[in-house]
Amino acid sequence: MDARExxxxxxxxxxxxxxxxxxxxSGQSEYQPQVVARDRECEFGKWLHSIPAGERPPEFWNKVQELHVCFHQEAGRILSLALSGEQEEALSLVGDLRGRFVTTSIELTNVLQAWKQVST
Incomplete structure (x- = not known):
């Protein structure tokens, strides 16, 4: 396990x-929503899924994977709204402290921090 990752x-x-x-x-992005929505496209997703099954600590890996998928799905959805001119809805989703994007982001960070602490 690499804390740098x-x-x-x-x-x-x-x-x-x-x-x-x-x-x-801006209503523009260099990224495509359908690509952003895929959790295996980012460098972390590639690394996460490259960990051999026998080396994946289930108390962290499963939760991180689940949250990572959700994060990317929500980011893709928000980006899609932004690019289709629905700025108000996109802004409400990215800023809603009780919303799925924000709560998933916070929970993902917390689980990653816990994983990092036990692995160093």
């Missing part, structure tokens, strides 16, 4: 919040 994942997924807000403001 977890650090990179947390940073990269934090950047998505900025990218989504920029897409909402």
């Amino acid at each position: 977890i650090n990179k994942a947390m940073a990269a997924h934090g950047v998505w919040k900025v990218r989504l807000r920029e897409a909402i403001e």
